[in-house]
Amino acid sequence: MELEEIRVAVLRIEGTNCEDETVKAFRSLGVYAEAVHLKQFYSDMIKDEEQRSLFDFHCIVFPGGFSAGDYVRAGAIFSARVKSVLKRDLEEFIREGYPVLGICNGFQVLAELGALPGFDEDKPLADKPEMALGINESNRFECRPTFLRHENDGKCVFTKKIEKGKIVMFPVAHAEGRVIFPRGREEDYLERLKENDQIVFRYVDERGNYAGYPWNPNGSIYNIAGICNVKGNVFGLMPHPERVFWRYQHPNWLENPESPGDGRAVFESVIEYLRKF
Amino acid sequence: MKAMHRYKKVDVPFELYEIDILNATDDELIAISEDLGLALNLDEMKKIKEYFKKKGRNPYDIELQSIAQAWSEHCCYKSSKCYLREHLFGIEKDYVISAIKEDSGVVEFDEEYAYVVALESHNHPSAIEPYGGAATGIGGILRDVLCMGAQPVALIDPLFFGRLDTPEDRIPKGTKHPLYLLYGVVAGIRDYGNRVGIPTVAGMIFFDDSYLTNCLVNVGCIGIVKKKNVVPSKVGGVGDLFVLAGGATGRDGIHGVTFASAELDESSEEEARGAVQLGNPIMKEPLIHACLEVVEKGLATGMKDLGGGGLSCVIGEMALASGCGAEVWLDKVPLKEEGMAPWEIWISESQERMMLTVKPEHVDEVLYIFQKWDVPATVIGKATADRILRIYYRGYKVYEMEIDFVVKAVEYCRPYVKRKVKAIDETSPPSNYAKVLLEMLGHPNVASKEWVVRQYDHEVRACTAIKPLQGKINREGHGDCAVIKPTDSWRGIAVTADVNPWMTKIDPFWGTASSFDEMVRNLVAVNSIPHSFADCLNFGNPEKPERMGEFVECVKALGWMAKGFGLPCVSGNVSFYNETPYGAVAPTPTLMGIGIVEDIRKAVTSNFKGKGEVVLVGETFKEFGGSLYCAITGQKSTIVPKTSPRRLKKYVNAMLEAFRRFKIYACHDLSEGGLAVALAEMCIGGGIGCSIDLSGLKGEDYVKLFSESNTRWLVEVENAEEFVKFTSEKGVKAYHIGSVEGDELKIKNLLSISVEKLDDAWRNGLIRFTGW
Structure with a gap:
């Protein structure tokens, strides 16, 4: 696919609030990206020129924010709406290998949708959620920079351009980001994730060691910050790569503020994947 | 109800x-004002009586309520x-597009864009219900910026509470403990600001006994708008339709403004709960998105938010500003509950509502946009040619009054x-310098506010180039x-947001002048050109001449x-x-100061980088009035630091030029705790000594x-001697006082403390009360 052909949709409903910077990140790399309200996929009241189909796009992003206020469980309402109107389309989209990204609240939505951990390639949306993003161990919302070690051997289409073992800085900003697997089966889940090369990012300290709070900002099991599905085309993470697209968005930049930030490689990776698609 | 016999139910x-009121005695007029919660005094009631006498009829409840708002x-x-x-x-600057007249100030940012500034208080509601009061404060200030057609890009929250160590038995009846208020207010700002997706990037928290029964919650917002899209807060023209968009109208927030215009007492808790609105x-x-889409498409001729006084204020003020009248169909307003009386609908301060005026031919398009965002929007009236x-x-x-009479007030x-x-x-040297410094760093007014700042999403929108916490990650x-x-x-x-209430308490004039100086110093410290400011003036009861005296002194100094300074x-x-x-x-x-950073790549942060020499800019005098030193040691001084706009201007110009000429690694202003605290803070952020x-x-x-003393900064600079030579040529005093090195703050012959120890004292100052 040519660069100019690539079309990215960042989905929005009331309360999603990181769509503008996410759209901007993609557009900065020369692809077409737009924020699309979920209603544009199904509602009769939408004018013809604003109606959309999932298959108008090659990449779908669930952005950060507080979709529908997150008053139930984070991501629960957004995912319920997606299920009710887009389930079949989204399954086909994933099965065909198109990439889907969930950042922060988007990760929570993907977990609620059963798209992550996504062990079954033929059934990309599990019938019921198999993981949750629980309330942070600190018991409140925290906005802070985090260091992540890239641990993926090459399956995840969103991090192909990041070397394995590299440490990057993406900030987090969430109240519910602690990765939890079904009680008593944690080891089993971790084993499968490792075996399938589904673990993408883990929280580390400034020296690259796996460490506790505040380096692991939420108490996530195995310091997990982001994982992909078994096929590698669905990726969810709590930290925000779109907030470090440029160096000047990092804390403490002293030199070259106009150079790429650590998060840019996520967007570059998926674009490269789509160009070869 | 003291004047029961004066109220007659109308047969509708x-x-x-x-x-x-035409037959009411003076005593009855006062009784009516009290019964109906109007908060009007006798003279004002008499003025209303006069007006209706000329009309030859008595007012309806909705008319009296409207006037009271x-x-x-x-x-x-x-x-x-x-x-x-x-x-x-009336400070004229050619780059100011609109000052004071509208809901927010509008100032040129560059050729294409303007920035929008608003600053407000939400004190009384927050004292009664800290979570809801603070949250709706954020909601209100966002609307003030939005109604100019601007995208909000930053929130700022200066907060003031009683001392956190106040014993429970010292808390007066009807008052809530400062710690409870702090928790509630911070959570309210967090849950509203984070959800709505606007970063909270700056603010201040100040603890003082005088706020024990009156906490202050000030909220500021900055927005950005293309100059061609600025929407006036007035009716576009006769025949335009009023479109009410956003949340439904309910009984929450009735009498918010009259409640805010009287002293609180121990009964306020019960009586005024209903005056606090509910935020959503x-x-x-989506209301922000929808309004901005309407603005971008050029479909709104006027826009204003519904805040204090609800519909009654918004329609009156929008009509007055363009010299027209209005006709309103009140039964069109979507309601949260049945059975609301017309006066309640008219003055309710329910949140999340905006008023737009739209040409009739654009109404369908506007309603479509709101529907797309699932935001209710309804046409509720139209602008007329007479001023009624x-x-x-x-x-x-149910209502017919001249707008001039009601609004001009x-x-x-x-x-x-x-x-x-x-x-x-009466100040004297301390017996132990190190002990004083450590106590200063641990004082809640100085100590790390990380516990608060981290709860606010200060990075959403990905535009925060210099963050509120600066320095080494997790040791900022x-x-x-x-x-x-x-x-x-x-x-x-x-x-930046600044004020020093300890200084204004002793000397309102010099305290205010010092606060202004501090605001400018902060702007300059990051290498920005001071450009404009907003003020939120919080005072006691203006009917008391001594309070009014404090107010007048402050305004004079400002x-x-x-x-x-210009x-x-x-x-x-x-x-x-x-x-x-x-x-x-x-x-x-x-005070909320706005500076223009010509190129954010040249912005400067406060933490030591470990690369240069330390230079103190400015002169130090014996000025301890309202100082942290006095608070810590219990010593007495009323000599509040002086300043002058001329000196400040001279220093600012020299500093800004120095930023262009020299490699400056770090810069920090000197304020509470003076030089010692400023040095310690630079060490802490950098994780390095000096x-x-x-x-x-x-x-x-x-x-x-x-x-x-005012007008002072610390800089870390590559070549200290040349820097000092340069400033002295400009008539600016500067002293090369040391270098950045090691892991201790060493001040020759006076003190030597490890950075770790400084960090510890500073980082635990607030969380020893709040917990982490």
């Missing part, structure tokens, strides 16, 4: 009363206007007395300003500094009646270290 199929202190600034006009307004950020978030407002409810006319130049400040200085210190990069260019906006005041708010039977708040003129020798400076050691 809904609740409407005629109030017999418009004439409340909160809405019309009746006690403050004449002094503000005399001293503060998830209505606000008429309201109909279910076919009955009343004005007082209230009498005031100036307090004399007797010069006293405080910065002087946050810097936002709102557009695609490298130009940025620096923002005017003197702002005019002399910094326009573009937006503001006055909050009186921050007073209970237990006392009034310290005079609190909160060696300082002050023997080259004149004066006593404790003065050099702890005095809070």
Whole structure:
């Protein structure tokens, strides 16, 4: 696919609030990206020129924010709406290998949708959620920079351009980001994730060691910050790569503020994947 | 109900009363004002009686309520206007597009864009219900910026509470403990601001006994708008339709403005709960998108938010501003509950509502946009050619008054007395310098606010180029300003909030001048050009001449500094009646400074980088009035630091030029705790020490270290000697006092403390009360 052909949709409903910077990140790399309200996929009241189909796009992003206020469980309402109107389309989209990204609240939505951990390639949306993003161990919302070690051997289409073992800085900003697997089966889940090369990012300290709070900002099991599905085309993470697209968005930049930030490689990776698609 | 026999139910199929004021005695007029919660005094009631006498009829309840809203202190600034006009307004700058007149100030950012500034108080509601009060404060300030057609890009929250160590048995009846208020207010700002997706990037928290029964919650917002899209807060023209968009109208927030225009007492808790509105950020978030889409498409001729006084204020003010009248069909307003009387609908302050005026041919398109975002929007009236407002409810006319009479309101130049400040200085050196410094760092007014800052999403929108916490990751210190990069260019906006209530308490004039100086210093410290400011003036009861005296002194000082420096005041708010039977708040003129960073790549942060020499810029005098040193040691001084706009301007120009000429790694202003605290803060953020020798400076050691004289900065610079030579050519005093090195803060002959120990004291100062 040519660069100019690539079309990215960042989905929005009331309360999603990181769509503008996410759209901007993609557009900065020369692809077409737009924020699309979920209603544009199904509602009769939408004018013809604003109606959309999932298959108008090659990449779908669930952005950060507080979709529908997150008053139930984070991501629960957004995912319920997606299920009710887009389930079949989204399954086909994933099965065909198109990439889907969930950042922060988007990760929570993907977990609620059963798209992550996504062990079954033929059934990309599990019938019921198999993981949750629980309330942070600190018991409140925290906005802070985090260091992540890239641990993926090459399956995840969103991090192909990041070397394995590299440490990057993406900030987090969430109240519910602690990765939890079904009680008593944690080891089993971790084993499968490792075996399938589904673990993408883990929280580390400034020296690259796996460490506790505040380096692991939420108490996530195995310091997990982001994982992909078994096929590698669905990726969810709590930290925000779109907030470090440029160096000047990092804390403490002293030199070259106009150079790429650590998060840019996520967007570059998926674009490269789509160009070869 | 004391004047029961004066209220006559009107024979209509809904609740409407005629109030017999024409036959009411003076005592009855006062009783009516109290019964109906109007908060109007006898003279004002008599003025209304006169007006209706000429009309030859009695008013309906909705008409009286409407006047009470418009004439409340909160809405019309009746006690403050004449002094503000005399001293503060009218600083001409060609880059100011709109100052004071509208809901927010509008100032040129670059050729294409303008930035929008608003600052407000939400004090009374927050004292009663901290979570809801603070949250709706955020909601309100966002609407003030939005109604200019601007995208909000930053929130700023200066907060003031009683001391956190206040024992429970010292808390007066009806008052909530400062720690409870702090938790509630921070959570309210967090849950609203984070949900709505606007970063909270700056603010301040100040603890003082005078806020024990009156906490202050000030909220500021900055927005960005293409100049061609700025929407006026007035009706576009006769025939335009009023479109009410956003949340439904309910009984929450009735009498919010009249409640804000009186002192609180122990019964306020029960009586005023209903005056606190309920916020809904998830209505606000799409409301912002929808309004901005309407603006971008050029479909709104006017826009204003519904805040204090609800519909009654918004329609009246929008019509008055364009010299027209209005006809309103009140039964069209979507309601949260059945059975609301017309007057309740008319003055309810329910949140998340915006009023737009739209040409009839564009109404369908506008309604479509709101529907797309699932935001209710309804046409509720139209602009008429006469200057009269008429309201109909279910076919009955329930209101007809001249807009000029209602909105132009009343004005007082209230009498005031100036307090004399007797010069006293009984300060002396401390027995242990290190102990004093550690206590200073651990004082909640100075200590790390990380516990608060981290709960706010300060990075959403990905525009925060210089963050509120600066330095080594997970060991950050405080910065002087946050810097936002709102557009695609490298130009940025620096923002800071400042006031020193300990100084204004002793000397309102010099305290305010010092606060202005501090605001400018903070802007300059990040290498931004001071560009404009907004003020939120929080005071006690203006009917008391000594309170009014504090207010007038503050306004005079602000005017003197702002005019002399050439910094326009573009937006503001006055909050009186921050007073209970237990006392009034310290005079609190909160200032929000805006600076332009010409290129954010050249912005400077406050933490030591470990690369250069330390230079102190500015002169130090023995000025301990309102100082942290006095608070810590219990010593006494009334000598509040002096300043002058001329000196400040000279220093600022030299500093800004130095940023262009020299490699400056770090810069920090000197404020509470003076030089010692500033040095410690730079060490903490950098995780690195410094060696300082002050023997080259004149004066006593404790003065050099702890005095809070104005117009001073610390810089870490590559070549200290040349820097000092340059500044002295500019007539600016600067001293090379040491270098950045090691892991201790060493001040020759005075103290030597490891950075770790400094960090520990500073980082635990607040969380020893709040927990982590």
